[in-house]
Amino acid sequence: MQIGIFTVGDVTTDPTTGRTPSEHERIKATVAIARKAEEIGLDVFATGEHHNPPFIASNPTATLAYIGAQTESIILSTATTLITTTDPVLIAEDYAKLQHLTDGRVDLMMGRGNTGPVYPWFGKDIRQGINLAIENYALLRRLWSEEVVDWEGRFRTPLQGYTSTPRPLDGVAPFVWHGSIRSPEIAEQAAYYGDGYFHNHIFWPPAHAAQMIRLYRERFEHYGHGAADQAIVGLGGQFFMRPNSQDAVREFRPYFDNAPVYGHGPSLEDFSSQTPLTVGSPQQVLERTLSFREYAGHYQRQLFLVDHAGLPLKTVLEQLDLLGEILPEMRRGFAEGRPAHVPDAPTHASLVAAAGGAEHRTEDGTEDGAAHVQDTFTGTTDRQEI
């Protein structure tokens, strides 16, 4: 089980002080938060991608490379990479480069983006969102898996004799997750390729996540990547905790009430019961988090949103300290009752092993038994064929 955090990089006024951090402060805070995440033993740090104020989350690869240089082991990911409006040729290059710089500590989560004007700013049409996600990703896979690509599609200029450089580290592309709140096409896409599926799972009722995960798992099995309960599922989550639950509620309420996404709407109490938001003691956060399995099944990645709505850096770091304290128990809880055939989320090392090793990679990855088993779990055989 991978446990980590994801950020959207919002620059938001702290409603309790009226103070708005500068972009510079927020960017540096993001780095500090990522370093803290590694320090407390988290597995993943993921950043969103936005191209408009009040966000500082443009250019995610620079951010991740910088963090990668200051960390040792944490996986660097995105939440999400805009596969609709970003040229897949640049994604192929940028993230392969990031793989090399960080020795393979990279994966990606694809998303379509929900900011209308971003599409026209990048020369795209939001009504083609699904089609862009599908065509661009199909091209991206080819750029990573084929040395020389001839390609013609609907949304970008054709390629003749194009080689994306650098080639993916050890000849293995970064693992990819697909994020979507409720577009069944994206669950279908993730299942088709045997990629991971991630549900944001913070601003929405669990029923949204449940129906997407159910579809993804069914179709993952349909496409022959393994049994439904072997599909690779990730969930978001959001908490605010203090040793005393009443303190947590009191301290978080002004941030909740003024939050950019849901502020000035439902009460903290209503929203906590309607969505996975948990505000309370570490024990409450622990129990709620472990209960996600009731509708998601045993899953592979849990990311928390901890640094939004104007929470000051000091508070965010305290939240991570508290998360660090319950982390061993959370890991034990996730391990409990987990069948042996449910795989972990693929990592660079496991993908390299599945492909037959970095040095002696075979096309079908069936050279040794262990690699063959891993294949079934991750669908990496399929990756090699495309």
Next chain:
Amino acid sequence: MRTIVVVSAGLSVPSTTRLLADRLGTAVERAVVARGEEVEVAHVELRPLAHALADHLLTGFATGDLADALDRVARADGLVVVTPVFSASYSGLFKTFFDVLEPGVLDGKPVVIAATAGTARHSLVLDHALRPLFAYLRAVVVPTGVFAASEDFGATDDGSLDKRAERAAGELAALLTGPAAHAPAATERRFVADEFASPAPFEQLLREAGGRSVR
């Protein structure tokens, strides 16, 4: 069994809007029964859903009674919708309810439009505001709209409220039970629930992405 949902957006308790909604509900019930069909008339009042509607605008999802009301409207065979006139149009509360309906759920659904106001000078709100709204939503609006000014509740002449309500109810009953009731909707829309029940295979999505076929 036909199900009719009467949506009313009155704000005071009791409200003239609900009074008209009750009257129309009863008239529709009689008209459908007169055609030899069973009918169930249910009322959805928007006032108790006001907070949930505002929350839905902000969060993007429906909760509790609102989710239930939206579901009942989606499953109804026909609707009666009644709004008070605010600033020469339907009220914001009334519009909000129809703003958060999943697109397509009113496709081909027979609807009686009705409104109340303090003066008959507002009566054209039916044809200037409600009819275009429900045309946009692809509902089938019956020819007779029912407008009730305060004075209508004390009038019994030829154009009386009762007669207009009966005519509209009769038109709705005809659509619900006549040949049109069995005609297929103009185009079959795929709703989110359909997509989850029978997802489009990825090969099809790939073809569509490339513009090689249109669903």
